[in-house]
Amino acid sequence: xxxxxxxxxxxxxxxxxxxxxxxxxxxxxxxxxxxxxxxxxxxxxxxxxxxxxxxxxxxxxxxxxxxxxxxxxxxxxxxxxxxxxxxxxxxxxxxxxxxxxxxxxxxxxxxxxxxxxxxxxxxxxxxxxxxxxxxxxxxxxxxxxxxxxxxxxxxxxxxxxxxxxxxxxxxxxxxxxxxxxxxxxxxxxxxxxxxxxxxxxxxxxxxxxxxxxxxxxxxxxxxxxxxxxxxxxxxxxxxxxxxxxxxxxxxxxxxxxxxxxxxxxxxxxxxxxxxxxxxxxxxxxxxxxxxxxxxxxxxxxxxxxxx
Amino acid sequence: xxxxxxxxxxxxxxxxxxxxxxxxxxxxxxxxxxxxxxxxxxxxxxxxxxxxxxxxxxxxxxxxxxxxxxxxxxxxxxxxxxxxxxxxxxxxxxxxxxxxxxxxxxxxxxxxxxxxxxxxxxxxxxxxxxxxxxxxxxxxxxxxxxxxxxxxxxxxxxxxxxxxxxxxxxxxxxxxxxxxxxxxxxxxxxxxxxxxxxxxxxxxxxxxxxxxxxxxxxxxxxxxxxxxxxxxxxxxxxxxxxxxxxxxxxxxx
Numbered sequence: 001x002x003x004x005x006x007x008x009x010x011x012x013x014x015x016x017x018x019x020x021x022x023x024x025x026x027x028x029x030x031x032x033x034x035x036x037x038x039x040x041x042x043x044x045x046x047x048x049x050x051x052x053x054x055x056x057x058x059x060x061x062x063x064x065x066x067x068x069x070x071x072x073x074x075x076x077x078x079x080x081x082x083x084x085x086x087x088x089x090x091x092x093x094x095x096x097x098x099x100x101x102x103x104x105x106x107x108x109x110x111x112x113x114x115x116x117x118x119x120x121x122x123x124x125x126x127x128x129x130x131x132x133x134x135x136x137x138x139x140x141x142x143x144x145x146x147x148x149x150x151x152x153x154x155x156x157x158x159x160x161x162x163x164x165x166x167x168x169x170x171x172x173x174x175x176x177x178x179x180x181x182x183x184x185x186x187x188x189x190x191x192x193x194x195x196x197x198x199x200x201x202x203x204x205x206x207x208x209x210x211x212x213x214x215x216x217x218x219x220x221x222x223x224x225x226x227x228x229x230x231x232x233x234x235x236x237x238x239x240x241x242x243x244x245x246x247x248x249x250x251x252x253x254x255x256x257x258x259x260x261x262x263x264x265x266x267x268x269x270x271x272x273x274x275x276x277x278x279x280x281x282x283x284x285x286x287x288x289x290x291x292x293x294x295x296x297x298x299x300x301x302x303x304x305x306x307x
Numbered sequence: 308x309x310x311x312x313x314x315x316x317x318x319x320x321x322x323x324x325x326x327x328x329x330x331x332x333x334x335x336x337x338x339x340x341x342x343x344x345x346x347x348x349x350x351x352x353x354x355x356x357x358x359x360x361x362x363x364x365x366x367x368x369x370x371x372x373x374x375x376x377x378x379x380x381x382x383x384x385x386x387x388x389x390x391x392x393x394x395x396x397x398x399x400x401x402x403x404x405x406x407x408x409x410x411x412x413x414x415x416x417x418x419x420x421x422x423x424x425x426x427x428x429x430x431x432x433x434x435x436x437x438x439x440x441x442x443x444x445x446x447x448x449x450x451x452x453x454x455x456x457x458x459x460x461x462x463x464x465x466x467x468x469x470x471x472x473x474x475x476x477x478x479x480x481x482x483x484x485x486x487x488x489x490x491x492x493x494x495x496x497x498x499x500x501x502x503x504x505x506x507x508x509x510x511x512x513x514x515x516x517x518x519x520x521x522x523x524x525x526x527x528x529x530x531x532x533x534x535x536x537x538x539x540x541x542x543x544x545x546x547x548x549x550x551x552x553x554x555x556x557x558x559x560x
Contacts, residue, residue, distance in 0.1 A: 052397075052400075052401040053400055053401050054397055054400045054401055054559065055559055056555045056559045073403065074309070074403040074404075074405075075403070076403075077401060077402060077403040078403045080401065082397065082398075082401050084394075084397050086394055088393060088394030088395045088397060088398075089393075089395065090393070090395055091393075092326060093319075093322075097322070101315050101319055102398060103315075104311045104312060104314060104315030104318075105311075105312045105315045105316070105398060105399070105402040105404065106312070106402055106403060107309040107310075107311045107312055107402075107403060107404075108311065109311065147398065
């Protein structure tokens, strides 16, 4: 797949001297859902704001579908729909008016059929004549998505789209995002919910303190994460792992009262059954057991933890 | 040119005008009528004439200018300040539109509104005093130039302001005094020599003088100077707006 967004050596320093981004290099592939993860203040929003033309970069360049965001801003920006993190909406406009306004702003001719479809897809159709101020937070969020989709963008930025949205609605939004991807839209999603990135993204990038510290296919990442750990509490203290169990690469805890076995849930055989019978044969008696899976969250936390 | 974007911004801003009709149109008309009652009827009955024109009629151009100036600034500054305040500016900045188009949309709408208002006030004045406009084309030219210039000025204030207080500060502390001291209610020639010289540093004098000339062919300064000063101020405002967008001042940093 070719890249639709190409960010190279992008830096941003604010007047206060704060460096929000430090030499970011990033390529987003056409048609993918890219999950951008990072703690608060990592630079996610600054990165998106620069790509979308809201903030001036200090250094480096960004091109969208081959168009430089500064020199060829019209072509570049025409391709992008942005849903910012904060609920920035007009208060007294109707849903229909504000979504139509967005389409006009992007230079597209009127197309009531398209606006109608967007509003219906986002379950906003019955609210089309309501003033935005009367809507709930979740509806306002969807209005912002509708505004971003009003001009038929090829790229959609969703900055924390499901923050403060209830579970039901969140699932609904994921559906919308999947449908968009199926229609060929490239989606960049920032989120705090690891679950969301796991569920949605094709690739995952982690940003921390203005630097990209990891970019990986979700499948590869999940394979790494696919490992599970089985911890067996022993009735009697062991000094060493019996010879007969060497094949399992067991790890004995410091106090000799527990062993840990790593296995791959995606493998054909986990080896748990034979381990348990071999333990029994070796005369090791078990008092309790516990399994644990490392999640994206663990990886994420270990990556961004302050040393 | 992204004409659809200009149209979208312009219509959005005009929709705001119609939505706030009472505040946008009715209140300036009411306050202008009050000026007529106070200055025209009460005080004017003792002044009778200024340079051959009855006092009530004499103050009409000044009153129209007073409203056009303050309303242009108020409309344009609020028009751009509010999206900044509410955060909806993100959409304007991320849209494929040039700075020129943004300015045409916002300033065009603000100027349109104050021109309409100026004409309404003029019509209202016609109910109180006899009016004759000697040079209607020049009258409209001065009206449009002033509305556009001060809408640009208001746009600058709206971008500069980072709070509602600052938004009010310049109109309250600078523009209103300059307008009152700029010959809205008197001819500069009525002042003692020293004050007259000082007054000539007030740009509003030139606007009102030129505008009044288009009505009665009487002026404090020559029409060419009035026109020159008005255009000069327009150019200064345009230069500042251009600088704001080039540097991203208060918008993109």
